[in-house]
Amino acid sequence: xxxxxxxxxxxHKFGKFPSESLKDLGRVAVWNAIHDANVEARxxxxxxxxxAAAGLLTGQEMxxxxxxxxxxxxxxxxxxxxxxxxxxxxLALREAWxxxxxxxxxxxxxxxxxxxxxxxxxxSLAALSAATDMESVGSIGYQFSGGYAQGIQQSMRRYGWTRxxxxxxxxxxxxxxxxNPYAQYQTPMTVEEVLNSRVVAYPVTLFMTAPIGDGxxxxxxxxxxxxxxxxxxLPIIIKAMAVHSAGFRDYREPFxxxxxxxxxVPSLSAREAYEAVxxxxxxxxxxxxxxxxxxxxxxxxxxxxxxKPGEGNILIREGRTSLTGDIPVNTxxxxxxxxxxxxxxxxxxTAEIVWQLRGEAGARQIPGKSGKGxxxxxxxxxxxxxxxxxxxxxxxxxxxx
Amino acid sequence: MEKxxxxxKEGLFHVPTSSDDEPYLIGSKCHVCGxxxxxxxVICPACVRDDTMxxxxxxxxxxxxxxxxxxxxxxxxxAPYIQAMVRLEEGITIxxxxxxxxxxxxxVEVGQPVELVITKIKVDDQGNxxxxxxxxxxxxx
Numbered sequence: 001x002x003x004x005x006x007x008x009x010x011x012h013k014f015g016k017f018p019s020e021s022l023k024d025l026g027r028v029a030v031w032n033a034i035h036d037a038n039v040e041a042r043x044x045x046x047x048x049x050x051x052a053a054a055g056l057l058t059g060q061e062m063x064x065x066x067x068x069x070x071x072x073x074x075x076x077x078x079x080x081x082x083x084x085x086x087x088x089x090x091l092a093l094r095e096a097w098x099x100x101x102x103x104x105x106x107x108x109x110x111x112x113x114x115x116x117x118x119x120x121x122x123x124s125l126a127a128l129s130a131a132t133d134m135e136s137v138g139s140i141g142y143q144f145s146g147g148y149a150q151g152i153q154q155s156m157r158r159y160g161w162t163r164x165x166x167x168x169x170x171x172x173x174x175x176x177x178x179x180n181p182y183a184q185y186q187t188p189m190t191v192e193e194v195l196n197s198r199v200v201a202y203p204v205t206l207f208m209t210a211p212i213g214d215g216x217x218x219x220x221x222x223x224x225x226x227x228x229x230x231x232x233x234l235p236i237i238i239k240a241m242a243v244h245s246a247g248f249r250d251y252r253e254p255f256x257x258x259x260x261x262x263x264x265v266p267s268l269s270a271r272e273a274y275e276a277v278x279x280x281x282x283x284x285x286x287x288x289x290x291x292x293x294x295x296x297x298x299x300x301x302x303x304x305x306x307x308k309p310g311e312g313n314i315l316i317r318e319g320r321t322s323l324t325g326d327i328p329v330n331t332x333x334x335x336x337x338x339x340x341x342x343x344x345x346x347x348x349x350t351a352e353i354v355w356q357l358r359g360e361a362g363a364r365q366i367p368g369k370s371g372k373g374x375x376x377x378x379x380x381x382x383x384x385x386x387x388x389x390x391x392x393x394x395x396x397x398x399x400x401x
Numbered sequence: 402m403e404k405x406x407x408x409x410k411e412g413l414f415h416v417p418t419s420s421d422d423e424p425y426l427i428g429s430k431c432h433v434c435g436x437x438x439x440x441x442x443v444i445c446p447a448c449v450r451d452d453t454m455x456x457x458x459x460x461x462x463x464x465x466x467x468x469x470x471x472x473x474x475x476x477x478x479x480a481p482y483i484q485a486m487v488r489l490e491e492g493i494t495i496x497x498x499x500x501x502x503x504x505x506x507x508x509v510e511v512g513q514p515v516e517l518v519i520t521k522i523k524v525d526d527q528g529n530x531x532x533x534x535x536x537x538x539x540x541x542x
Contacts, residue, residue: 126475146484150467
């Protein structure tokens with residue numbers, strides 16, 4: 001595969017936009033990316049559109065990408081719709097990467113778009129539950145918030161995490177979000193405010209969860225050697241995108257902690273991504289991770305190899321994953337502050353990494369481990385539940401040269 | 402329109418027909434390796450063979466693996482309720498909700514025994530009652 005560069009990103013702010021349609025959200029993100037990449041709309045040769053719940057929540061069950069992109073005046077090109085629950089946008093980017101990397105085309109668009117807000121929380125929650133086996137899980141009252149909450153309780157018992165540890169992650173992300181003009185929540189919060197908000201799924205409170213909202217994000221990729229034809233901005237190279245679906249865990253075997261594996265990295269997707277690039281967790285300058293419930297970050301620090309299993313609370317207490325820490329996580333505010341229109345999130349994570357690596361992150365800009373700007377960014381993005389784990393798990397690594 | 406009582410799906414569980422009849426879930430078991438599945442599987446995931454699974458009743462009794470008090474509910478359900486993972490006596494863990502227990506964050510304990518109940522779990526868009534499995538705590542440890 002030849003190397004593929006991200007030459008443009010664009011977003012529509014995440015939030016509640018009852019008067020905007022999927023077409024409106026998508027158009028804004030696409031044309032922001034077109035301007036950022038300095039391409040003409042007709043330079044885009046194919047598009048992959050990620051969306052999860054538009055059928056259930058807006059009635060747009062089929063041809064979602066075609067409807068949105070025709071409205072945005074991308075005519076005639078092949079458009080493929082991509083779904084992977086909360087990882088839909090990431091999977092769309094991966095398709096664009098492989099098409100361009102393989103030489104099928106030179107310039108591709110990936111768009112992620114979602115309308116979760118329909119002024120009926122129960123309906124939005126029912127849509128979320130549909131990212132599981134609807135025969136016996138999603139249809140009986142299972143909610144992701146409850147699934148996460150139960151895992152967090154088990155970690156609290158096993159590792160001694162406190163409720164304050166859980167809240168510290170939310171405080172970090174709400175602060176970062178307050179510096180992000182695209183974030184749904186732009187107000188910092190205190191530990192007390194987080195802990196005193198209403199219980200969504202004990203011990204997870206409202207301000208520890210990603211909000212329901214709308215939004216879109218897009219990226220334009222091209223063959224690395226062609227980037228300078230379009231833009232003088234720093235091309236950001238996609239170095240790895242490791243994706244897995246659920247595996248088989250034999251319940252008859254006694255439960256063990258995930259194998260720490262190479263360099264203390266338990267996650268299969270993370271190990272594969274690091275090995276593909278030839279780096280380790282110590283080389284990563286920043287990470288955008290899947291904090292659908294903020295306390296999940298504490299487990300993710302370990303699964304990515306930033307600490308040993310169970311020691312995520314030490315990282316948050318020491319401020320090591322804040323903007324001024326040595327391994328900033330969710331500089332954008334993450335899912336919990338930036339928001340989580342589920343089909344758009346993976347490309348919003350992409351936009352943040354691109355902005356940070358280019359030095360365009362404004363008040364959120366981190367210096368990186370070299371002090372001369374971050375060079376290596378990582379995205380962890382998951383979706384749905386099947387069996388004992390996520391339906392989709394992914395770790396991607398981007399690098400500036 | 403008359404409100405109906407409908408099973409979540411035919412063939413998932415046995416609905417008791419009298420007070421002497423016990424409810425059970427309809428699972429399957431591999432006669433080669435002993436792997437048990439609910440809902441029933443046709444292919445044994447341990448053997449990866451399609452000719453070894455046979456239907457078997459499961460889940461009359463279980464114990465609590467984890468649980469969480471839910472403050473908001475998807476359409477058709479009523480909050481608050483308790484979402485839980487329970488380990489059936491046959492060894493597998495399934496998702497469920499609890500019934501006949503207090504709606505508090507510490508209503509039950511990890512490891513507490515529970516028993517299967519087939520009961521209304523939600524209301525569908527037409528207003529019909531949908532029945533499926535829930536588990537009822539038996540006694541605190």
